[in-house]
Amino acid sequence: MKRVYNFSPGPSMLALPVLEQVQKDLVSYGDTGMSVMEMSHRSKMYQAIFDEAVALLRKLMDVPDGYKVLFLQGGATQQFSAVPLNLMQHGRADYVDSGNFAHLASVEAQRYGEVRIAGTSRADGYTYVPDVDVSPEADYVHITTNNTIYGTRYTQLPDTKGVPLVADMSSNILSEVYDVARFGVIYAGAQKNIGPAGLCVLIVREDLLGRANPLCPKLLNWQVQADADSMYNTPNTFAIYVAKLGFEWLLAQGGVSAIERVNVEKAQLLYDFLDESRLFKPTAQRAFRSRMNVTFVTGDADKDAQFVKEATAAGLVNLKGHRSVGGMRASIYNAMPVEGVRALVDFMKRFEAQNA
Numbered sequence: 480m481k482r483v484y485n486f487s488p489g490p491s492m493l494a495l496p497v498l499e500q501v502q503k504d505l506v507s508y509g510d511t512g513m514s515v516m517e518m519s520h521r522s523k524m525y526q527a528i529f530d531e532a533v534a535l536l537r538k539l540m541d542v543p544d545g546y547k548v549l550f551l552q553g554g555a556t557q558q559f560s561a562v563p564l565n566l567m568q569h570g571r572a573d574y575v576d577s578g579n580f581a582h583l584a585s586v587e588a589q590r591y592g593e594v595r596i597a598g599t600s601r602a603d604g605y606t607y608v609p610d611v612d613v614s615p616e617a618d619y620v621h622i623t624t625n626n627t628i629y630g631t632r633y634t635q636l637p638d639t640k641g642v643p644l645v646a647d648m649s650s651n652i653l654s655e656v657y658d659v660a661r662f663g664v665i666y667a668g669a670q671k672n673i674g675p676a677g678l679c680v681l682i683v684r685e686d687l688l689g690r691a692n693p694l695c696p697k698l699l700n701w702q703v704q705a706d707a708d709s710m711y712n713t714p715n716t717f718a719i720y721v722a723k724l725g726f727e728w729l730l731a732q733g734g735v736s737a738i739e740r741v742n743v744e745k746a747q748l749l750y751d752f753l754d755e756s757r758l759f760k761p762t763a764q765r766a767f768r769s770r771m772n773v774t775f776v777t778g779d780a781d782k783d784a785q786f787v788k789e790a791t792a793a794g795l796v797n798l799k800g801h802r803s804v805g806g807m808r809a810s811i812y813n814a815m816p817v818e819g820v821r822a823l824v825d826f827m828k829r830f831e832a833q834n835a
């Protein structure tokens with residue numbers, strides 16, 4: 480069966496060479512005579528895969544000394560609980576409410592302490608990223624670097640005045656160059672720009688370890704996981720292996736700065752068309768447009784549904800917007816080739832000619 484262009488927000492497209500390598504290795508990895516799924520996580524052969532995955536991520540993101548890279552489970556959402564449990568030493572944190580996931584993170588944190596909203600665009604339908612005003616008393620400030628559902632991104636990181644910056648980077652990690660040293664903690668569910676769902680990558684500055692609430696579950700305690708090199712219990716071995724292949728693929732593309740240029744080009748292709756379209760309108764404010772999730776509407780729910788249906792028939796799938804906002808969303812993560820975006824724009828032009 481022919482592969483489609485999959486614009487799913489997550490789990491989303493993986494690069495074809497990654498899938499093909501998985502297929503090749505599936506029954507017997509190298510000369511081991513077994514699948515990666517069948518290997519002990521304590522075995523030498525698996526340890527080599529794991530170490531390489533960590534090393535590649537460190538290289539791709541240029542992670543400085545003094546930061547630990549952990550491979551955890553439970554997706555990004557588990558970290559909505561783990562962040563306050565690990566960092567709310569004085570029971571106070573700032574959260575920026577810039578989208579659905581940002582909101583969920585702030586609501587979960589309220590179970591563990593006092594949450595101050597340091598900026599919000601909720602009343603305006605999250606069409607932009609709000610200004611951030613950090614309290615110097617906060618144990619940390621939490622942001623979401625790319626708002627997956629509303630299609631907005633931070634174009635500039637907030638000045639946190641020394642308060643550790645914690646970022647949910649689930650939907651734009653590895654898509655643009657970030658200076659890791661600006662962050663106390665970065666975490667990301669893997670299913671958008673890294674690999675299979677369920678895995679969560681966490682990068683934490685070492686001085687932020689050892690602050691956990693005594694009631695923090697062991698598996699959520701970053702210090703415990705750092706001491707055990709992410710293997711306090713059995714990690715998601717297969718997902719980490721697929722992530723490693725994804726990191727190798729990205730490195731072969733020239734790394735993050737190279738893919739960032741491609742991502743800018745892809746987003747530009749779509750936004751340029753949307754800005755001129757007589758039928759489609761982009762929904763995010765121009766200055767905050769995401770390069771990963773492009774949201775748009777026709778203004779007519781029936782026409783939106785017709786568009787999604789016809790696009791699907793043309794091999795352009797998963798373009799329906801999130802149920803909470805409607806309209807359309809094209810998620811164009813690292814693995815989406817420029818050709819996929821061109822095909823989408825061409826299809827939109829044809830649809831517009833017939834329907835505007």
Ligand SMILES: *Cc1c(COP(=O)(O)O)cnc(C)c1O
Nearest residue numbers: 554555556580627647649650668
């Ligand atoms: C997808 C996503 C999540 C949720 O990830 P899970 O792995 O399903 O927990 C959280 N935050 C952001 C920004 C996301 O895009």
